[in-house]
Amino acid sequence: MVSEATAQKAPAEDAPVLIRMDGASKQFANGTVAVRDMNLDIREGEFISFLGPSGCGKSTALKMIAGLLSISAGEITVNGHPPGKGREQDIGFVFQEATLMPWATVFDNVFLPLRMKGMKKKYARDEVEEALASVGLSSFSGAYPRQLSGGMKMRVSIARALVTKPKLLLMDEPFAALDEITRFKLNNDVLELWARHGLTVIFVTHSVFESVYLSNRVVVMAARPGRVSRVVDLPGGYPRTEHYRTTPEYAENCRIVSAALEETMDNVDIDH
Amino acid sequence: MSTSTTDLTAPVADAFEDPAAEMNAAVERAARRERRMRVLMPVAALLSALALWEFLVWYNEVPHYLIPAPSLIAQTLVTDFGTLMTSMWFTVKLTLVSLLLAIVGGVALGMLFALSRTVEVSLFPFAVILQVTPVIAIAPLILIYVHDTFSALLICAWIVAFFPILSNTAIGLRSADHNLRDLFTLYRATPWQRLRYLLVPSALPYFMAALKIAGGLALIGAVVAEFVAGTAGQNTGLASRILESSFRQEIPRMFAALFLVSLLGVVIFLATSFLSKAVLGHWHESEIKREA
Known part of the structure; x- marks a missing residue:
């Protein structure tokens, strides 16, 4: 590995735009406006967080970008295509739960995206093993999901998302259900993978600390209707390691983002 | 320690x-x-x-025409081995063929139900009517309309075994995790890939549970239908052997035939349990042995 390529850094200002959201809105059949008029350009190589309270539409926005939910109004393009219409390898998705198939081994779970492309198992072996190695689970390829801890399952899920070598990784509150020690460890793993593979990551979270630690831009969202409230740039602090968590800059950034999040809560009752 | x-x-x-x-x-x-x-x-x-x-x-000193001793039943099993085995084979055939048809029909219709709500809503009442009407009440009609005794009995046994397979297959195919469904959509799985790699494995625990029930029901259906048909047919199974022995007051032979029916039921139960363990044992909670 060339250390140059693996260094964490915020993307250049003039990096090409990978995702463009232009007045994107989502209204569900029951009348709920989940996302209203969302405008956002995400450049290649960004690590961006959608942060907000429950019901602010952050997951909905992510699923629209993935092409898993239709767009009610406005437009989204991913790499120049409408969502879900580009090359399928372009996107990796990590859900809130690990979402593994309990009947399949770790290997077969990670192999799934390649199998969907029609690849035979023997030809996919190298790629699957490489993906497993990148999350440190090489020796568990024959295990079943129930034999793994929550953190390990999540790492399998990340390996599966990366096995097709996507440019874009979408993560929907992936570590919300994990304990803090595991979450910190996985935060570092994701930062490392982001830098090593030159990924663009959209990370949905409701944790201020997680969003500030991980991202170079935090999109703070408000609820009812779901909308973008503020966008906070956080270009500094790279490479971000455990040390970054103890710096005054990190504390200051957390304060700024917390304040931005607080603003969104002013006009909603915080009792839910 | x-x-x-x-x-x-x-x-x-x-x-x-x-x-x-x-x-x-x-x-x-x-x-x-x-x-x-x-x-x-x-x-x-x-x-x-x-x-x-x-x-x-x-x-x-209970007389053998009231309750025969186990040794006498065993002796009857040996002396009447030929006729009992012919009857047993008839019942086995009836049970297994009806179970097989119930699996084929139940799975096919269950898939159709899972694919289309319209089909399910329209056809489900028929399935329920078939299920709730006691087979013993329909059997005389079926025996009138269908001349071949074996086919008539087969239909009766099939009606009983069919429903659990149908309903569990339909529920099972729908039970696939929603996020996994999204994942398959994301990777643009073909309908065949979705069925083969997601829906069928998700439905398997439900199907195996249904198979355990349907195995026993197929045997019950076969025996009940035979009782209704009586000894009319030339080929007769264990149930008509029991009926015939009761007319002739041959109580030990009744017990011997009864023993074979139970044995058949136990074998079917063991076979379906074994199959369930073989198919689900490595992953599904129901078949995994936990440490005490």
Whole structure:
């Protein structure tokens, strides 16, 4: 590995735009406006967080970008295509739960995206093993999901998302259900993978600390209707390691983002 | 024992005493003892029940036309071996063919139900009517309309075994995790890939549960239908053998035939349980053995 390529850094200002959201809105059949008029350009190589309270539409926005939910109004393009219409390898998705198939081994779970492309198992072996190695689970390829801890399952899920070598990784509150020690460890793993593979990551979270630690831009969202409230740039602090968590800059950034999040809560009752 | 647990996590360096190996051996001994228990205890209980039966019949001098002793039933099994086996084969054939048809029909219709709500809503009432109407009430009609006795009996047994397979297959195919469905959409799985790699494995635990029920029901359906048909047909199964023996007051033969029906039921139960374990044992919670 060339250390140059693996260094964490915020993307250049003039990096090409990978995702463009232009007045994107989502209204569900029951009348709920989940996302209203969302405008956002995400450049290649960004690590961006959608942060907000429950019901602010952050997951909905992510699923629209993935092409898993239709767009009610406005437009989204991913790499120049409408969502879900580009090359399928372009996107990796990590859900809130690990979402593994309990009947399949770790290997077969990670192999799934390649199998969907029609690849035979023997030809996919190298790629699957490489993906497993990148999350440190090489020796568990024959295990079943129930034999793994929550953190390990999540790492399998990340390996599966990366096995097709996507440019874009979408993560929907992936570590919300994990304990803090595991979450910190996985935060570092994701930062490392982001830098090593030159990924663009959209990370949905409701944790201020997680969003500030991980991202170079935090999109703070408000609820009812779901909308973008503020966008906070956080270009500094790279490479971000455990040390970054103890710096005054990190504390200051957390304060700024917390304040931005607080603003969104002013006009909603915080009792839910 | 708190110190020995810390020993176990450290590499075993001391050769003179190996606590890990000792513990493994103890665990293995316990496991072997439990496996033996699981076979020995039920066998012992059954044998003592038979012995008690034999003793009570002998001690009270119960006449064999009321309650025959187990030894007499065994003797009847040997002397009437030929006719009983012919009947048994008939019942086995009836049960297995009806079960097979129930699986084929139930799975096919269950898939159709899972694919289309419209089909399900329209056809489900028919399935329910078939299920709730006692087979013994429909059997005389079927015997009138269908001339071939075997086919008529087959239809009766099929009606009983079909429903659990249908409803569980339909529910099972729908039970796939929603996020996994999204994942398959994301990777643009073909309908065939979705069925093969997601829906079928998700439905399998439901299907296996249905198979265990349907196996027993197929036998019940076959026996009930035979009772309704009586001894009319030329080929007759165990149920008509029981009916015929009852007319002739041959009580030991009734017991012998009854024993074979139960045996058949037990074999079907064991076979479906074994199959379920073989298919789900490596992953599904219902078949995984937990540490006590």
